[in-house]
Amino acid sequence: MKILLAVDGSAFSKRMLAYLSTHESLLSSTNSYIVFTVQPALPPRARAALGKGIVETYYAEESEKIVAPVTKFLLRHGIDAKTVWKVGPAGASIAKAASEGKFDLIVMGSHGHGSVINMVMGSVATQVLAHCKVPVLLVR
Numbered sequence: 001m002k003i004l005l006a007v008d009g010s011a012f013s014k015r016m017l018a019y020l021s022t023h024e025s026l027l028s029s030t031n032s033y034i035v036f037t038v039q040p041a042l043p044p045r046a047r048a049a050l051g052k053g054i055v056e057t058y059y060a061e062e063s064e065k066i067v068a069p070v071t072k073f074l075l076r077h078g079i080d081a082k083t084v085w086k087v088g089p090a091g092a093s094i095a096k097a098a099s100e101g102k103f104d105l106i107v108m109g110s111h112g113h114g115s116v117i118n119m120v121m122g123s124v125a126t127q128v129l130a131h132c133k134v135p136v137l138l139v140r
Helices: 011-021 044-050 052-076 090-100 115-121 124-131
Strands: 002-006 032-039 082-087 105-109 136-139
Touching: 002 090, 011 052, 011 105, 011 136, 032 052, 032 090, 044 052, 052 082, 082 090, 090 105, 090 124, 105 124, 124 136
Parallel strands: 002 032, 002 105, 032 082, 105 136
Antiparallel strands: none
16 A cells, blocks of 8 residues: 655654554555655745745755654654655645555544634645545544
8 A cells, every 4th residue: 555644743743653553554564655744835035035045955954854753763663665845735735745646545643623723724634635535544
């Protein structure tokens, strides 16, 4: 099975990893994994002031802070996962990556806000579910 692990460095991503570790069929060396994170775009004026090189370095460093603990966790379980990061809106980026990469499953943590908060603020999980045809496992 080809699995996209969408992570953001939060406690909810850690809960998702804990859930995986208790489900042998989801955390197995027979599966293929991509650890995926999305960085929000810096404002255009900030990007222009800093320059392309500095901005790219910033995105890469921030992404590495998020994916490094996840890849370390997976390596402890005998899994050598590839990491990918993108810049943009998280929900749409995750859904697009899952569809284009022909993944069998997306696994991600969810903050578990109620529907009223989602109506007002939206949620990455809600956006992924709305834009994606790939099955999504949300861990709360």
